[in-house]
Amino acid sequence: MQVIQNSKIQEKIYTEKLTNGLKVIIIPKKTQKKYIIWGVKYGSIDHKFMVDNREITVPDGIAHYMEHKLFEQENGTNSLDVLSSMGVDANAYTTNNHTAYLFEDNNGKFFEALDEFMNYVQNPYFTDENVEKERGIIEQEIMMYDDYPDWKVYMNAIKAMYHNNPINIDVAGTKETIAEITKDKLYDAYHAFYRPDNMAIVACGDFEPQEIISEIEKRMTLQNATQNVKRIYEEEPQEIVKSRMEAEMNISMPIFTLGYKDEIACENQIKKDLALDIIFNILIGDSSELYQSLYEQGLLQAEPTFIYENSETYSHILIQGQSEKYDEVIQKIEDKIEELKQKGIEDEVFERIKKKLYGEYVKSYNDVASLATTFIQNYFRNINPLDYFEEFKGLDKEYTMQILKQAFAKDKKVVSIVKSK
Amino acid sequence: MEKKDFEIKQGIKAHLIKTDLFKTNMISCLITVPLTHENVTKNALIVSMLRRGTANFHTQLDLSRELENLYGAAFECGIDKYGDNQILRFYADSIDDKFALTDEEILKNTIRILLDIICNPLLENGKFKEEYLKVEKENLSKIIKSKKDDKDLYAYETCISKMYGENGFGLYKYGYLEDLETINVDNLTEHYQNLIQNSKIDIFVSGDFDEETVKQAIINDENIQRLRPRIENYILNNEYTECKQTVENVNEIIEETDVTQGKLVIGMNVNSNVDKVQFKTLLYNVILGSGANSLLFQNVREKESLAYSIKSIYVKQKANIFIRAGIEIPNFEKAVNLIKEQLEIMKKGEFSDEDLASAKEFVKSGIAAIETEQDTGIIYYIGQEISKTNVSVDEYRKIMEEITREDIIEIANNIQINTIYFLKNET
Numbered sequence: 010m011q012v013i014q015n016s017k018i019q020e021k022i023y024t025e026k027l028t029n030g031l032k033v034i035i036i037p038k039k040t041q042k043k044y045i046i047w048g049v050k051y052g053s054i055d056h057k058f059m060v061d062n063r064e065i066t067v068p069d070g071i072a073h074y075m076e077h078k079l080f081e082q083e084n085g086t087n088s089l090d091v092l093s094s095m096g097v098d099a100n101a102y103t104t105n106n107h108t109a110y111l112f113e114d115n116n117g118k119f120f121e122a123l124d125e126f127m128n129y130v131q132n133p134y135f136t137d138e139n140v141e142k143e144r145g146i147i148e149q150e151i152m153m154y155d156d157y158p159d160w161k162v163y164m165n166a167i168k169a170m171y172h173n174n175p176i177n178i179d180v181a182g183t184k185e186t187i188a189e190i191t192k193d194k195l196y197d198a199y200h201a202f203y204r205p206d207n208m209a210i211v212a213c214g215d216f217e218p219q220e221i222i223s224e225i226e227k228r229m230t231l232q233n234a235t236q237n238v239k240r241i242y243e244e245e246p247q248e249i250v251k252s253r254m255e256a257e258m259n260i261s262m263p264i265f266t267l268g269y270k271d272e273i274a275c276e277n278q279i280k281k282d283l284a285l286d287i288i289f290n291i292l293i294g295d296s297s298e299l300y301q302s303l304y305e306q307g308l309l310q311a312e313p314t315f316i317y318e319n320s321e322t323y324s325h326i327l328i329q330g331q332s333e334k335y336d337e338v339i340q341k342i343e344d345k346i347e348e349l350k351q352k353g354i355e356d357e358v359f360e361r362i363k364k365k366l367y368g369e370y371v372k373s374y375n376d377v378a379s380l381a382t383t384f385i386q387n388y389f390r391n392i393n394p395l396d397y398f399e400e401f402k403g404l405d406k407e408y409t410m411q412i413l414k415q416a417f418a419k420d421k422k423v424v425s426i427v428k429s430k
Numbered sequence: 431m432e433k434k435d436f437e438i439k440q441g442i443k444a445h446l447i448k449t450d451l452f453k454t455n456m457i458s459c460l461i462t463v464p465l466t467h468e469n470v471t472k473n474a475l476i477v478s479m480l481r482r483g484t485a486n487f488h489t490q491l492d493l494s495r496e497l498e499n500l501y502g503a504a505f506e507c508g509i510d511k512y513g514d515n516q517i518l519r520f521y522a523d524s525i526d527d528k529f530a531l532t533d534e535e536i537l538k539n540t541i542r543i544l545l546d547i548i549c550n551p552l553l554e555n556g557k558f559k560e561e562y563l564k565v566e567k568e569n570l571s572k573i574i575k576s577k578k579d580d581k582d583l584y585a586y587e588t589c590i591s592k593m594y595g596e597n598g599f600g601l602y603k604y605g606y607l608e609d610l611e612t613i614n615v616d617n618l619t620e621h622y623q624n625l626i627q628n629s630k631i632d633i634f635v636s637g638d639f640d641e642e643t644v645k646q647a648i649i650n651d652e653n654i655q656r657l658r659p660r661i662e663n664y665i666l667n668n669e670y671t672e673c674k675q676t677v678e679n680v681n682e683i684i685e686e687t688d689v690t691q692g693k694l695v696i697g698m699n700v701n702s703n704v705d706k707v708q709f710k711t712l713l714y715n716v717i718l719g720s721g722a723n724s725l726l727f728q729n730v731r732e733k734e735s736l737a738y739s740i741k742s743i744y745v746k747q748k749a750n751i752f753i754r755a756g757i758e759i760p761n762f763e764k765a766v767n768l769i770k771e772q773l774e775i776m777k778k779g780e781f782s783d784e785d786l787a788s789a790k791e792f793v794k795s796g797i798a799a800i801e802t803e804q805d806t807g808i809i810y811y812i813g814q815e816i817s818k819t820n821v822s823v824d825e826y827r828k829i830m831e832e833i834t835r836e837d838i839i840e841i842a843n844n845i846q847i848n849t850i851y852f853l854k855n856e857t
Contacts, residue, residue: 018453018529040451042802087732093723094784096791115798116791145735152691153738153756156581259688261576296494304490310569361498364531368501371453371525375804430688 010218013395018371022395023218027226030233031205034384035221036213036377043119043214044377046111047130048385051202053182054105054175054322057241060201064241067198068189069175070182073103074140074147075195079110080129081139088129097122105176106320107389113214113378120224127228133199135192144187151181158258158427159329163316165254166266166327166425172250173243176323201238205231209388213381242322247272247421254425263428265335267342270421271324278392279400282317283366284412285326287404289315290362291354292345293328299345308332320390326416335426346417350410359406370397431801431823433811434641440659441629444648445815447636447807454523455537455637456804457544461518462630462664462816465598470516471570471605472613472621474509477518478566479618481507482559483552487543496543501525503540505547512816513667513747514598518625520548523804526638537639538647549626549653557619567613573604578687581853582739585693586754589851592683593697598665599748630662632815634808668817669707672749674699674848681849686856691738692762693853696753696769702844704837708746709829714841715744715751716789717781718772723788725772725781726753736765747817751845759854766850776842779835786838790830797826 010025023035053073057066079101080088092099092112097119099112110130114122154160164179171177181187212221249270275281293300295312303309313330332338374380387394432448463473487493497503503524510517524540552559578584587602594600635644648654677699700711719726719742726740740755757765775781799806800823814820821829 040802041798089722090728093721093792094788096788096795098795099722115795115802118791142735146731146738149691149735149738149756149758152758155690158579260579262572262579296491296498298491301489301491305565307565307568310572361495365498365502367531368503368525371501371529372523375452375454 010222015395015398017398018374020374023222025222027205027229029205029229029231031229031231032209032388033222033225034209034211034388035216035218036211036380036384037216037218038214038377040215040377041115042377043114043212043216044111044381045123045126045210045212046109046381046385047126047210048107048109048208048389049203050107050207050389051198052104052106052108053178053180054242054320055202055240056175058201059237059239059241060197061236065197065201067194068182069178069186070147070180071190071194071198072108073181074143074187074190075198076101076103076108076110077143077147078135078140078195079133081134082129083132083134088125091125092122095122099126103180105180105318105323107385109382109385111381123224123228127225130203131229131231133196133203135195137192140190140192140195147181147187148184151179151184151187154179154181158260158264161256161258162264162266162329162425162427163327165256165427166268166423167325169251169254169423169425170249170268170270170325171323172246174245174323175242200234203231204233205229206233209385211381211384211388213377213384245322249421249423252423254423256427257430258427259430260427261429262331262333263335263426264329264331265339266327266329266425267339268328268423268425269326269417270423271319271326271416273319273322273324275319275324277400278390279396280404280408281412283401283404284409285317285416286315286366287359287362287409288349288413289328290365291358292349293342294362296361299341303338303341308334308338339424343422346413350414350417353410354406356406359409363401363404367401370401431807436645438649438654439657441662442631442654442657442660443815444633444635444645445811446641446644447634447811448638448641449636449801449804449807450638451802452637452804453529454525454804455540455635455639456523456808457521457541458634458808458812459520459544459548460632460634460812461548461625462512462515462632463518463625464663464665465511465514465516465601467596467601467606467609469621470601470603471609472618473516473518473625474603474605475566475570475610475613475618476622476625477507477509478570479558479562479622480520480547480551481505482562482566484546484550485552486546486550488552493543493547500536500539501530503536503543505544507547509603511599511601511603514665515816516603520544537637537644541635541644541647542651545651545653549657551622553619557615558622560615563615563618567610570604571607571610574602574607574610577602577604581687581689581693582754582756585695585851585853586752588685588853589695589697589752589849592681592851593750593849627658628660628663630660630664631657632812634811636804636808664816666818667747669703669749672747673703674701674749676701677846677848680847683849684852684854686854689853689855691756692759692855694753694755694757694762694765695851696766696847697849697851698751698753699846699848700749700751700841700844701846702841704840706829706833707841710833710837710841711746711749711751712744713786713789713793713830713833714776714838714845715742716792717785717838718742718751718776719753721792723785723792725775726769729772730755730765730768734768736761736768750848762852762854773842773845773847777839779839779842781838783835786835790833793830794827797823797830
């Protein structure tokens with residue numbers, strides 16, 4: 010077991026690789042809560058892969074469908090219900106690049122719930138009948154997303170950037186693609202990706218590290234498959250698809266997204282995350298002159314949202330906001346980016362924003378659920394969150410300027426708008 | 431966790447919650463006033479005006495930068511509806527002094543800034559700034575207009591207003607466009623002076639601090655010193671004030687707009703004031719429609735695949751339960767009938783002992799969060815303060831343990847549908 014300590018924020022973190030290759034990270038906290046999350050590096054983008062010499066293409070939305078179906082048990086029960094009836098808060102989610110199963114215990118039922126939890130993730134039970142039953146529910150979920158303007162403006166920005174990368178399809182798939190999902194296809198995907206060396210577990214809360222690690226190990230039955238699995242991604246050109254996408258919905262104020270398709274290769278991911286965070290704050294954060302002046306003019310009512318997503322096959326930056334005069338706002342943000350590239354960043358501003366980020370970092374250790382989720386997400390981005398503090402201390406203006414110049418390239422820019430009908 | 435309350439002046443209280451589970455100190459300052467059509471829009475506007483600047487920090491930019499220097503202290507303000515009251519809420523959280531990179535008084539300064547925002551606004555010739563008001567009126571009008579953007583929320587709000595009309599709880603917490611037009615710097619400043627000198631004010635601080643230091647910091651704060659004692663004036667909502675008349679005819683309303691998925695809201699009355707009715711109804715509501723084990727989730731979503739989202743919400747201040755569901759539009763009648771069947775199941779007591787036991791576990795888990803989540807703790811004690819109740823976390827657990835199946839059935843038989851509201855696509 011490896012132990013890492015950060016005495017400044019008074020936290021210790023323990024990591025262990027189990028005999029079957031699964032990585033476990035423990036963050037003990039003084040609280041009554043116990044939170045565990047089990048992540049699988051399998052998301053909506055993994056729809057084409059090789060198992061030994063067999064090429065398999067699965068329908069869009071299958072990773073998400075699997076997340077729903079894994080709760081189903083052979084004895085007719087549903088593990089989500091079983092866990093809920095113990096009073097633990099259980100859930101699961103699917104993203105572009107990973108799926109996660111989790112629960113939180115506040116009532117001293119953790120180990121009882123852990124039996125059920127580890128049992129269902131390791132024992133899929135798909136039948137024609139139970140697969141069929143889920144279709145209606147997922148169709149409703151897809152329709153619910155169709156009514157969200159935020160989702161529309163995001164997906165259109167992604168579609169404007171990516172030619173081939175499957176990030177340009179909805180995580181849940183479409184009504185048509187999920188119609189093709191069968192139990193055999195679910196089993197194919199399960200066996201290919203639900204392997205210990207493709208997973209990680211993070212436990213955060215009232216834990217004794219050695220004890221929880223052996224409790225997990227005791228319940229572990231998954232073995233690494235002997236077959237060789239390789240993901241297939243079509244080559245993605247560096248160029249964008251088109252520079253602008255527009256849609257109309259019944260909303261009172263238009264929503265815009267300004268996006269930049271970014272280089273995938275990155276030497277130091279934490280450092281880049283930090284630099285981008287600083288850039289966003291300086292550019293259009295609530296202490297920026299640009300945001301204040303747009304607010305004064307009534308062009309923005311709230312600070313835009315900043316999103317940076319990346320994996321081994323995609324990388325992009327999105328700035329999303331709401332404005333009647335979206336084109337004017339976008340133009341001003343672009344002008345400001347160019348101005349910053351020319352003039353550089355002031356020392357006072359850089360240090361102040363760094364101080365803010367440090368505060369946010371300390372705060373992130375407050376909540377066991379979001380802390381564990383961040384650890385899982387970062388694990389699949391090959392980030393070791395424990396390096397954060399060192400990288401933070403070393404972050405300088407020069408590197409930040411270098412990222413600014415590289416990541417906000419004019420020819421990689423897309424704009425997505427959802428207008429009012 | 432340990433909580434101490436003290437009165438700073440009549441009508442102004444501080445509530446100090448000591449806990450060492452968090453890295454932050456959280457401060458929540460509330461002004462509670464009755465919801466009236468006359469004042470609802472003005473109050474909403476006051477909140478946005480106050481965050482624009484203070485006599486010490488003239489602009490939002492100055493304020494933002496000051497907060498960033500306190501390690502990114504978060505500041506938020508907002509408007510809440512709590513029964514028949516409107517709450518103007520100001521909130522800040524910052525990391526504890528012990529995590530500062532150099533020796534700094536983060537908590538004291540955060541309290542100072544928060545009180546400055548609330549009590550010491552930037553005035554020009556004794557009035558709010560004309561140019562700030564112009565922008566904030568425009569912003570508020572956009573918020574009011576955007577009510578229809580979130581269709582789930584719109585359906586819920588509309589159902590409430592159909593049930594209560596233009597009165598107290600029936601009002602929209604951000605107010606109304608026609609009233610916004612009549613507001614100017616003169617009447618708004620006057621309204622603010624009246625509000626700050628005559629309303630109930632509560633300051634909650636949660637974190638790992640020295641009690642005496644925080645108490646003194648609040649008492650000796652210049653802004654607090656300028657406030658006068660006042661008589662609390664707000665509306666007390668409880669099981670006695672909210673016991674409803676029997677519903678003769680269920681009000682059924684169908685409206686059309688541009689949606690893919692139909693939004694169904696069923697508003698129900700709880701006509702009972704038996705002992706501990708709020709705790710019993712809470713448990714009833716969990717069995718009916720909170721979480722994955724509930725009857726609604728199991729029978730409407732899981733068995734019939736009729737909805738993706740379905741849940742029921744208990745608004746104890748007004749003794750109402752609202753069932754909210756996103757359903758396929760042609761399934762409206764089928765869904766309503768199936769929901770009614772679930773209400774019958776509850777009345778007949780055809781839920782299992784496991785359902786009751788797991789509902790109790792669900793509630794217990796929520797009770798635990800009062801101590802393990804800083805904001806949940808503050809919200810719980812705010813509720814206690816405004817409803818003038820004093821139930822400790824341990825008592826709360828004990829009451830839950832003692833509730834029986836018969837108690838739930840009794841509640842079930844006193845619940846009536848008041849309004850069925852459905853938002854569907856345009857035909």
